[in-house]
């Protein structure tokens with residue numbers, strides 16, 4: 001199969017999606033959480049995901065999986081609008097492309113290029129730790145005050 005025919009990968013996936021793998025582990029050594037990318041993809045099997053307990057999987061791991069395209073609220077039929085917002089609204093947090101195990105198939109990179117990668121390590125799947133900007137990027141309504 002030619003590379004162009006490979007399904008693209010979502011780099012902020014949930015358990016239960018297709019071909020789900022561990023993209024990296026959330027590091028909390030600095031002031032803000034950052035993704036430490038795994039050198040090689042690791043299947044996100046139930047025993048691996050259970051290592052996150054008692055925390056939620058998304059507080060410990062970031063997962064990649066097959067992009068669900070039209071089944072995903074972020075997909076507009078052509079592009080992932082989450083990737084668009086990340087590239088437009090968030091600051092760069094690294095100055096070199098992270099060593100990432102899905103780059104050649106990553107939807108965010110295919111769409112937004114380097115701009116997505118330089119912002120990617122700050123993304124946490126889910127929004128329980130997200131500040132207002134990250135919530136807005138994720139498409140979550142602002143909290144009422």
Ligand code: SF4
Pocket residue numbers: 011098100101102103104106107108109116117118120121
């Ligand atoms: S670093 Fe770039 S290629 Fe890797 S998951 Fe993030 S956006 Fe995709």
